[in-house]
Structure formats: structure tokens, C-alpha cells
Amino acid sequence: MTFTPTDYNPYDFANRRHIGPSPAEMAEMLEAVGCDRLEQLIGETIPASIRQTKPLAWAPLSEHELLAKMREVGAKNRVMTSLIGQGYYGTVTPPAIQRNILENPAWYTAYTPYQPEIAQGRLEALLNFQTMVCDLTGLDVANASLLDESTAAAEAMTMAERVSKSKARAFFIDENCHPQTIEVIRTRALPLGIEILTGAPEALDATQVFGAIFQYPGTWGHVRDLTPFIEKLHAAKAVAVVATDLLALMMLKAPGEMGADIAVGSAQRFGVPMGYGGPHAAFMSCRDDYKRNMPGRIVGVSIDARGNKAYRLSLQTREQHIRREKATSNVCTAQALLAVMASMYAVFHGPKGLRAIAERVHSYTIRLAKALRAAGATLPPKHFFDTITVEVGVGQAGILAAARAEGLNFRKVGNDHVGISLDETTNEDVLRRVLRAFGILNAPLPEGDLAFPEELLRTSEVLTHPVFHMNRAESEMMRYMRRLSDRDLALDRAMIPLGSCTMKLNAAAEMMPITWPEFGSLHPFVPADQAAGYAEAIADLAEKLCEITGYDAMSMQPNSGAQGEYAGLLTIQAYHRSRGDHQRKVCLIPVSAHGTNPASAQMCGMEVVVVKSSPNGDVDVEDFRAKAAEAGDRLAACMITYPSTHGVFEETVREICAITHEFGGQVYIDGANMNAMVGLVKPGEIGGDVSHLNLHKTFAIPHGGGGPGMGPIGVKAHLAPHLPGHPETGGSEGPVSAAPYGSASILLISWAYCLMMGGEGLTQATRVAILNANYIAARLRGAYPVLFMGNRGRVAHECILDTRPFAEHGVTVDDIAKRLIDNGFHAPTMSWPVAGTLMVEPTESETKAEIDRFITALHAIRAEIAAVEAGEIAAEDSPLRHAPHTVNDLVADWTRKYSREQGCFPPGAFRVDKYWPPVGRVDNVYGDRNLICTCPPVEAYAQAAE
Ligand SMILES: Cc1ncc(COP(=O)(O)O)c(C=O)c1O
Numbered sequence: 001m002t003f004t005p006t007d008y009n010p011y012d013f014a015n016r017r018h019i020g021p022s023p024a025e026m027a028e029m030l031e032a033v034g035c036d037r038l039e040q041l042i043g044e045t046i047p048a049s050i051r052q053t054k055p056l057a058w059a060p061l062s063e064h065e066l067l068a069k070m071r072e073v074g075a076k077n078r079v080m081t082s083l084i085g086q087g088y089y090g091t092v093t094p095p096a097i098q099r100n101i102l103e104n105p106a107w108y109t110a111y112t113p114y115q116p117e118i119a120q121g122r123l124e125a126l127l128n129f130q131t132m133v134c135d136l137t138g139l140d141v142a143n144a145s146l147l148d149e150s151t152a153a154a155e156a157m158t159m160a161e162r163v164s165k166s167k168a169r170a171f172f173i174d175e176n177c178h179p180q181t182i183e184v185i186r187t188r189a190l191p192l193g194i195e196i197l198t199g200a201p202e203a204l205d206a207t208q209v210f211g212a213i214f215q216y217p218g219t220w221g222h223v224r225d226l227t228p229f230i231e232k233l234h235a236a237k238a239v240a241v242v243a244t245d246l247l248a249l250m251m252l253k254a255p256g257e258m259g260a261d262i263a264v265g266s267a268q269r270f271g272v273p274m275g276y277g278g279p280h281a282a283f284m285s286c287r288d289d290y291k292r293n294m295p296g297r298i299v300g301v302s303i304d305a306r307g308n309k310a311y312r313l314s315l316q317t318r319e320q321h322i323r324r325e326k327a328t329s330n331v332c333t334a335q336a337l338l339a340v341m342a343s344m345y346a347v348f349h350g351p352k353g354l355r356a357i358a359e360r361v362h363s364y365t366i367r368l369a370k371a372l373r374a375a376g377a378t379l380p381p382k383h384f385f386d387t388i389t390v391e392v393g394v395g396q397a398g399i400l401a402a403a404r405a406e407g408l409n410f411r412k413v414g415n416d417h418v419g420i421s422l423d424e425t426t427n428e429d430v431l432r433r434v435l436r437a438f439g440i441l442n443a444p445l446p447e448g449d450l451a452f453p454e455e456l457l458r459t460s461e462v463l464t465h466p467v468f469h470m471n472r473a474e475s476e477m478m479r480y481m482r483r484l485s486d487r488d489l490a491l492d493r494a495m496i497p498l499g500s501c502t503m504k505l506n507a508a509a510e511m512m513p514i515t516w517p518e519f520g521s522l523h524p525f526v527p528a529d530q531a532a533g534y535a536e537a538i539a540d541l542a543e544k545l546c547e548i549t550g551y552d553a554m555s556m557q558p559n560s561g562a563q564g565e566y567a568g569l570l571t572i573q574a575y576h577r578s579r580g581d582h583q584r585k586v587c588l589i590p591v592s593a594h595g596t597n598p599a600s601a602q603m604c605g606m607e608v609v610v611v612k613s614s615p616n617g618d619v620d621v622e623d624f625r626a627k628a629a630e631a632g633d634r635l636a637a638c639m640i641t642y643p644s645t646h647g648v649f650e651e652t653v654r655e656i657c658a659i660t661h662e663f664g665g666q667v668y669i670d671g672a673n674m675n676a677m678v679g680l681v682k683p684g685e686i687g688g689d690v691s692h693l694n695l696h697k698t699f700a701i702p703h704g705g706g707g708p709g710m711g712p713i714g715v716k717a718h719l720a721p722h723l724p725g726h727p728e729t730g731g732s733e734g735p736v737s738a739a740p741y742g743s744a745s746i747l748l749i750s751w752a753y754c755l756m757m758g759g760e761g762l763t764q765a766t767r768v769a770i771l772n773a774n775y776i777a778a779r780l781r782g783a784y785p786v787l788f789m790g791n792r793g794r795v796a797h798e799c800i801l802d803t804r805p806f807a808e809h810g811v812t813v814d815d816i817a818k819r820l821i822d823n824g825f826h827a828p829t830m831s832w833p834v835a836g837t838l839m840v841e842p843t844e845s846e847t848k849a850e851i852d853r854f855i856t857a858l859h860a861i862r863a864e865i866a867a868v869e870a871g872e873i874a875a876e877d878s879p880l881r882h883a884p885h886t887v888n889d890l891v892a893d894w895t896r897k898y899s900r901e902q903g904c905f906p907p908g909a910f911r912v913d914k915y916w917p918p919v920g921r922v923d924n925v926y927g928d929r930n931l932i933c934t935c936p937p938v939e940a941y942a943q944a945a946e
Contacts (some may be wrong), residue, residue, distance in 0.1 A: 011062035014761025018505055018845060019768050025848035026768070029775040038767050042680065045770055045794040047651050050686045056547060056679050060758025063509040070752065074518035076533035081430060082274070082409040082523035085387050085421025086219060087149050087178050087738065089247075089269040090521075092424055096474050097271055097344050098515060100481040101337070105702075107481075108337055109491035109506055111498060112297075112706035115827055116312035117304075117818065117884050117917040121484030122340060122705040123311035126299045128467055129267070129343035131934040133283045135462040136249040137242075137263035138256025141933050142285035143296040144313075145267075145339035145707065146331060147559040150184035150738035152264040152282035153177070153213055153243050155295045155329055157185055158603075159262060159286070160211030160239035161194065162293045162328065168238065170195040172209045176218030177243060179727050180738045185213070187724075187734030191573060191605035201229045206236035213241040216255060217248055220380065220419060221387030223452040230259040246270060246283075246342075247424075248385040250351075250358035253456045262286045266738075269423060271345030272338050273520035276534050277739025278559065279708030279746055281339035291931070295329030297706065301936050302927025305920035306888060312922045314931055325608040330599035333560040333696060333711075337704030347470060348477055351463040357424050361386045364426050366448040368434060375440045380417070383452040387421040389413055390438075403437040409526055410437070465935045487918045489826050490705075494915070495846045495854060497776075499798040499829040499839025500594070500645065502675045502697035510700055510752040514745050524739040525728050538741055541751040542712075548762070549671070549691060550684025551714030555723040556741045561672055564692025564711030565600035565639070567724050567736045571690060571715060572637050572666040573604055574722035574733050584636035584664070588627055590619045592646060592833045597639045597670060606636060617646035617788035624656055628663045635665035642669050642683060643676050643796040645833040646788040647773070647841075657687020666690065666719070674698040675843065676770060676797035679763025683714075690715045699750035708743050710750070768844035769797040772851060776840055779855045783862040787837060798841035800834060801858075809868050810875030813838060816861055821884035823857035823908035824915045857908030879903045884917045 010016065021029060026038065035041040061069060082090065093102070101107045113119030113126075126144040133142035146152040157171050171194050173182050182198065189196050201214055201224070212233055217223045230240040241262045242255035247269050249255075255263045268280035286294055292315065300314030346354060365386050369379055378391040392399050393416050400418060403410045408430070411419030420434060428445065435443055450457065463469075470476055490496070496503035513519055522531055542554040555571075558564040569587070576584040587606040589597050591613055598608045609627050612620040619640065628635055638660045643649045650656075657667045669688035675698040677683070683691045695701045696709035703709070715723060725731020726740040741747065757765060777786045777799040784801040803813045813836050817827030829839040842851055861880070868875050875881055877897045882889070885903045894900055905911065 013063055013756040014060060014758060014764060017507060018757060018761070019765055020845050020847035020850070021768060021772070026771060029771055029848060033771070033774045033778045038771060041771060041774060041794070042767055044792040045774070045790060045796060046649050046680055050649070050653065050681050052680060052682050052685060056759025056763055058544070058759045060761050061755045063756065066509055066752055066756050067512065069755065070513040070748070073533045073536055074513065074516055076536060077518045077522055078530040079517055079521045080404070080407050080409050080526070080530060082526060083420045083422065083434070084409050084411040084523050084525050085419060086411060086525060087180070087266055088274045088523050089421060089423040090425035091269045091271055091273070093271045093273060094345065094348050096477050097341055097348060100478055101341055101344060102515060103511070104485065105492040105506070106485035106488065106490050107340065108702040108704050110488055110705035111496055111501060111503060111703050111826065112336070113313055115817065116310060116922040117821055117919055118489035118826055120311055120918045121487035122336065123299050124484055125340040125343050126336060127311055127935055128347060129281070129339040130299060131465055132343055132346045132463060133285050134934050136246050136254065137244065137285045138254025138460065139260070139263055139285035140288035141291040141294065141298065142283060143294055143298050145335040146282040146284055146296050147334060147563060148278060148280065148738040149243065149264060149266040149282050150178070150181040151563070152284050153181045153241070154185045154188035155331070156213065156241040156262045156264050156284060157188065157194070157211065158192070158329065159290070159293050159295065160241060163290050164210035164239045165237040166210040168208055168210045169193070170197050170209045172204050172212035173198045174201050174212070174214040175199055176220065176222055177213060177215040178219045180735060181243060183727050183735050184738065187570070187736060190734070191570070193605065201226070204229055204232065206232040206238050209238050211239035211241060213243055215243045217245060217385045217387060220389040220413060221384040222381045223252065223383040223385055223456060225258065225453070225456055226255070226260070227258045234259065247354070247358050247361065249458070250355045250462070251362060251458055252385065252452070253458055254460065257460065261290065267339065267342035270342035272341050273745070274523050275514070275520050275743070275745030276522040276531060277524035277741055278743030279335055279338050281335040281342050293328055296331045296334055298933050300927045301932040303923050308919060309936065310919040310922045312924060312927050314933065315928055324595050325598035325602040327595065327599040327602070330562040330566060330596045330603055332562045332596050333709035334707040336706030337708060340705065344481065346463060347467055347480070348472070350468050350472065361422050361424060361426065362451065363447060364422050364431060366451050367445045368420070368422065368431050369451065370448045371435055371440065371443045371445055372438065375438065375443060377438065385452065386423065387419060389417050389419045392416060392418055399437055406433040406437050408433055408437060409523065467935060489915055494824055494826065495842060495850050496826040497828045497840045497842050497854060498826065499647065499800070499841040500672055501703070501829065502841060502843055503703065504675070504700060504843040505845035506700055506702035506749070509756065510749045513748050513752065519745050519748060524744065534744060537751050538744070538747055541747055541754065544754045545693060545712065545714060548678055548682070549693070549714045550682030551691070552717040553720035553723065554712050554714050556712045556747060557724045557726070557735065557737045558692065558711040558713060559737050559742045560707070560709045561692055561694040561711040562596040562600055563736060564713045565596055565668070565670065566603055568668050568690040568692055568713045569600055569604045569606065569637060570724070570733070570736065571713065571719050571722045572668065575666065575719050576636060578722065581664070583634050586631035586634045587636055588624065588631070588638040590640060592617070592644065593639060593641060594645060594670065594672065601639065617644065617648060618650045618652060619644070619656055621652050621655060625659050628659050628665065631663065633664060635660070635663045637666045637668050639668040639670060641673060643673050647796045647798040647800060647839065648788050648790045649796055651791065654687055661687070672697060673797065676766060678766045679759065680766050684716060690719055695747070695750045700753035701746050701749045708746055710743055710746055765844040772842040772844060772846060773797050773799050773840070776842055776851060776855065780858055783859055787834065798839055801838045801840060802836070803838060804836040806865050807836065809865070811865050811868055811880055815880040815883065818921055819861050819864070819880050819883040820857060821917050822904065823860070823906050824910055825854060825857060825908065853908050857906065860907040873897055879906070884920065886918065886920050887916050889920065
């Protein structure tokens, strides 16, 4: 019998695993939207005038081929023991945390906890993080993470400017700060007209500055009492910022105890691999009276509808959208997953364990310093914690080479010193190798005295809350992490149809390499020959992203979309400056723009001019032209989003770009909606000069419950020379991130995604994202008005459902969002870009069955609204208002005007696998009025076992 093998390819990642609907389901969906073919729908959605002509060409890899390739590329990195320090240290990720958090989709596929009822688990973990940071820094309020230590320091400078009562315009940077921090602050200061003064702390003239930052311990290891400098600042009404290290603070007096107003730093060494630069959670804490000026998100404690304790994001969260160009910062996506990891590391070890780790590191450093001194070496830092700097004169290159021969990286400091930072992974063997690099053999390694003054020894208690005193058995820890993740609704349970957020599949194969040591263990400042694998991966990803976007060059530095906006606008400014166009300051931004757009422009010292929308949601071209003309030679840029934040491919995009260019401006296209364009439209071909890409949306990096993210920017060739530089890798402009490639390790996720999808797979994903959105719009149009359809009645990759008509009957958009929780769904994006609406983005990864479940749920909700409209039940008595329903509701006396069945098991909800929110509707107003941002003394935690 002849044998013809099937042409079914079980390893086709794009069509079998990533894209949700099967071909048969797609046919049914096309019928529902009234199209014969997918290409017909695309033709009716995307204007022909902007379609790209050349398809994306590269071939796809299967999952196993991808993993083999990753091994091969990873092997080109050389993992050495990096003792470089400078903000990045070896650490041991507890396997329980690696497996139960970092490798667990219940944690990494969650979204930012804007809907608190379905996010109590990660909110608790983030509150633990805040409590830990407050305790260790000795300050009152901490936020739930920032992007990296250097940008946190830059945020601290602008925050200091906001709160300072001093009239001075300069900011002082202690020369002991990490070099990348100094440079990132300089970058931030330049467009804001802030003068930067640097020098030794002793050189500080407090009357000249509105604030100052010190590093404690310093970059070369020095530990000193900062109290006198802080007192000088306070006497001049200036603000004191201290960049610090959490592990050192287990032994050292807290910055708050020295009088500091703001503390910043990185939580990397609390169990988060270095990852060639990130992602890691930076932190910021401050005095209570500055809390309303704090950037980023703060988790607070409130109550739910039954008066029970419930966590939620407090004040700042909404600020960006409301305050726009008056926002205190542009931070949106931050580093939630890494903050969760760091907080769990503190829970895992408890104060006793952390103190032991700190003491061990300090003891090794003392022993090393003693041995080196005994051999005649000179060590400038008299007082230190974990870092020493050794004077080596002309022998520097030889010692660095000898260290490398021992498998060690020292830090090159100037031309005649080397720096050595020890960490949790240091052992006696490492000490011996360090000494051998100096030519010291068989030296004794005796213990020594404390290497800093006793007055600086920490005496205050830390981490006293019961959560940090749990029984340390892994069973207990594992269950705690499981309990928290069970409280949350992430992509591992249901679709998350958040418009503009692109909550697509984060495939297991894409995630696996990031925890391999050949990628995880690299310090960001290792010599280039040790990072050849990274170089290959980053270069290939950049090339593919250029091909996808039509740009000529990419910078991989920005750690989020908003950071990309900021970096892109700085690039534009540097370009204008290079042409002598210093007066170009105006940035045109449509009223519908995401709040980060005006906030980023403001950070660049630009003047934001708001452009109107026309009634169909498009940018009002006449208003745009008038405002561009009015700006004339002061026009720096426009910032537009494409397809628009209303989810439509505006036909006029080329015209808007042309007007901007006509007046000498540059076009910034916000790439947050790139999932509607990959393979079909290139922003660089329709008039864009620069765009950021949210790799944590379109390119499969998981959201991590609010970060990490990556926001690389693509630019046209004329802007390429003006992209961000970095002290470690060069370039004429200043850096925008601490590390040259931002959170480099997660770039691998996007690279893996591109490699497995192939060019055609990526294009098909875009088509199906558009199909899924149009299918939802078509099926729901009768029940909810769908706003902003394009000329031919099509939406792009998302659709906006209008719920405002229900307001006159007392039903709010909140009611619908919370009711969806009972149906087992995360709400769509609420009230943005239009108040009172829901913006739905299903992405290509959702199957028809899941989308139908969502549609069923929304139809059922519509029927409940109809009952209110018909006067059958009052809105305040309806299940809509009482949503979400908890187990407490179910078992309490039932006095509601609808049945338990209707309340708790509406259509769409699973009977057996029902998601029960742990709290009822959270009272936001109560939480804002009674702001509590550290762990409350709760009995609900597991009992202390120590
Ligand atoms: C249109 C748009 N621009 C910018 C951003 C900011 O991106 P990020 O959160 O990565 O800073 C977002 C985030 O949702 C967005 O939707």
C-alpha cells in the first residue's frame, strides 16, 4: 500500500499553538462578520494606501527547534563569577520562588491590578514589598516598584524639585553614586533646565541646590554617616535623597534614621537574577508628607462592600490619565513580578535569614580586605559593607586579566584601581581565586572586626510583620504563594480582554530560556566577549523589529512603553538641537492620547498642545493643521497612536504626518497598538520617524501583574545618531536606563516569539487579532453600541462598547466590569479613551469558544440591564450593583431580590471551576481617604512559627 504522510504539521507553533481559532472556527467567525475570506476583512479594515507591499519573510521554528537554538546561542555567553557590583550582584533565587512565581503563569500572565477584586493575591505580595522597603529604608511610604535604580534616582530628583521649599535650580549628585545613575540623572535634568553639580559629599553647598542624592554604601564601597550632609540640606530647605542597597541595610543604619527624605535603590539582589541588566524591581520610599508626589503605583488598604479588608492601588494610579501633562511622572508599566519575587525572598528568609546573609557577605569582605592589606595592598574605603576598591597602579590590566583567568570579573575603576563586590554566592573558593588574581597564594583568611563604625550598625528592628515570620518549611511557602495566586484572575484562567494592553499568549517555550544560567547570570557590564550570545540575539531581534516597523535602527534601552516615549522624544530633541533648532519645543498630542504621551513630553520640557478629535473619533485634521501652523518653526513633534486609541485605522494618518513634516516637526507614532499592524502596515513607511514598541504587548512578554516590560524605539536613519547612549557602550547622547539593553533577559521572549512565529505567522496573528475583534463587535453590536467603526464599518484589533446609555437607569460602567468577574472574566479597559465605555481587545490567541463565553456573559449582563430599564428591579438591588459576588455572599443570609443562582453563577461562569473573588466590591474612596500603604496587622496571615 502506498503511504502518503499527512501534511498536518503538529509543530506549527503559529497556527497550532499561538493563534486561538482553528480554520473551521475562523470560517464561522468570518460568516458572522459578513466576509468570505480573512483577506477581505483585512481589506475592509486597513486602508489600501498604507498597506505594506513586501511580506515578512523569515521561516518559523518549532518549539523544540527554538529551544535548541536558544541553547546554542546561550552557549556563546560565558558565565563567570561577576564581582563587578555597581548595582548588580550575584544572588540565589530560591528554587521555590523560581518555580512557583517566576515560572508560574498564574503570576506572570496577570495584568496590572487595576481591578482590585481579582488581584488581591498580587496586591498582598506588593504590599509586602512596600512594607519591606519601608522597614529597611526607615521611611514611611514606599511604592510598588519603579523601573531600575538609575531611573528611580532620576524620579527622586524631579520629586525633590516638586516638594522642595528651596528656590535653587540645581541638584547635587554625590560622586559616590553609580556612574550609570549619574548619567541617567543628567539625561533627565538637561531638558528640564536643572543644573547638575557633582562632587564629594563634603563639597556640597546646600544653599545652591533644591536637593541632593548620595549613594550609601557608595559605588566604590565607602560607608559613611550621611547625617551631617542631610542636616545641611534641611537647613537650606533642600531635600535629601539616598540611593541605597537593601542587603546592606540589614546591617546598616537606615537612611530614614539619618534624616533622608527619599530613598531609592534596586531589589535585584533579593533573589532576582542579574539577567544582563534586568528586569529587576527598583524601589522608592519617602516621608509621609511627600507621598502624594511619589511616582509609580502604591498599593493601599481599603475595605470591600462588607467592610472587610481589601487591597487596591491608591491615588497615583489614576493620576496619569487625569493629570496628563501635569502628571508627576510617566511611569505606567513598572516591575511588579520582580517586586513580588523580591518580597517573597524576604518572606522566604525572614529577617533572621536576611541578616545572616548580610553578615556572611560582610564577613567575607572583611576577610578579603584583611588578606589583601596583609599582602601590602592599599584599599581606599576604610569603612565598607560588601565592596572594596583596591589600588593597583599600572598593574590594572594584568590583574583584570588574571581575574578572568580565574573565572572572575572585577570592576575596572579608573586606570589604576579595581573594584570587588562580594555577594550571597561568595564562598571561600571565590576568596582564594580573588587572592590568586592578585598573586597571593595560601594567605590565611581570618575573621576581622566590623568594617564600619559601630554607630552605623543597625539597631532598629526590621520586618516585624507576621508575614516575614512564617514557618520556613517549603510546604508552607509553596502554599502561601499558591494561595495568593489563587485569589487572582490571570490569563491561565480566562481571557483578559483589555483594550490597548494586548493580553496575548505568553508561550511556555518563550519563557523557558530566561531562567537558564547562561542568560540569567550575566552582569550587564561584563566584557563584550562574554556576552556574544546576547549580542547575537539582540542584533537579530533588532533587525526583525526594523523589518516589521520599517525603521532603520533600534534602541533596546527603554524599560517600558512610557520610557520608550521619553527616549523617542529625547532623540527628536537631540536631532533638532543638532540642527540648531533649539526653539522647537511644541508637541502636538491628540486629546485621545494615552496619559503617558503628554506626561513623557512634559518630562522632556516640551510644551504640550492638545489637538481635538472629530466626532468619529479621528484626529481632527483641520485643528491639527491649524495648531501645527500656529507652532510653525517651534513645532518639535506630534505624538499619535496608530491605529488610534479608538481602535480605528484613520485614513488621514499620512496627511497628519505630512503636515508635521511640512512644519519641520518629527512624527512620533506610539506603537502600543502594533498588534494590529505587524506584517500589514509599517509605521516607518506611513510617515513615522520614531516609535516605541511595547514588547510586553505585541511581542509576547508577559505583563507580570504590572511589569516587567520593554519599550525599544525604532527610528529612521536621520535620528539614529541621536539614540540614547550609555557610559558602558558609548554613544553621544545620555542613557535613559541603568543598563545598555534595558531588561535584556526578557528580550529573549520577544525574540523567541518572532522566531517561532516566522514572518507569515506574525502576519496571520495580526489578521486573526483583527478578526477576533470584529467578531466581538459584530456579535455584540445589537446589545451595546459599538463606537468608532472605520469607514467600512470595521474596527481594528479592539472595539469600544458604549455603556453610557445605561447611566440614566443607574447602571454604571463599573457595575458591568464588576459583574463580568462573576462570569469569570477580567473586565475590559474601563473608561479609556472614552469615559463610560469598555474597550475590548481579544488578541489572536483566544479561541472562538473562549470569545463566545465572553459574548454570552455580556449578553446575559445586557439582559440584566434590560430588567433594570424595564423597572423590574432597581439598579441598586440588581446583581449588577452587588457584583462581584463572593463565597461570603453565597453562604450569608440571602436577602437579595434575585436568586443565589443568578447572582453567583451567571452565564459564562464555570460550575466546577468557578472563580470566586476573595473580596466584594472595593471601596476606592475609603482607601484614598485612609491611605495605608504597608501591611496592616492582620491575623489572616499564617501564624508566626518562630
Ligand atoms: C497607547 C499606549 N501608549 C503608551 C502606553 C504606556 O506603556 P507602558 O505601560 O509600557 O509604559 C500604553 C499602556 O497601556 C498605551 O496603551
